[in-house]
Amino acid sequence: MEACVNEDCILCGICADMCPQLFSLGDEFAEVIVKEIPSEHQECCREAADSCPTEAIEISD
Ligand code: SF4
Secondary structure, three states, X not given: OEEEEOOOOOOOXXXXXXXXXXXXXXXXXXXXXXXXXXXXXXXXHHHHHHHOOOOOEEEEO
């Protein structure tokens, strides 16, 4: 699984709060820290994507 954050990100910080091991806040958008999401963090990643207010987190398997 991989994840990326698109330009709809408003830097609300929810993803970084929910999954600090996966997301951090950059200057303009949130950033995905790891290229391949480890299996133990995939559920957290999906929950963060579902919680993102602008649906800016894109997940690909
Ligand atoms: Fe950006 Fe969505 Fe993360 Fe908020 S939850 S910082 S809008 S990617």
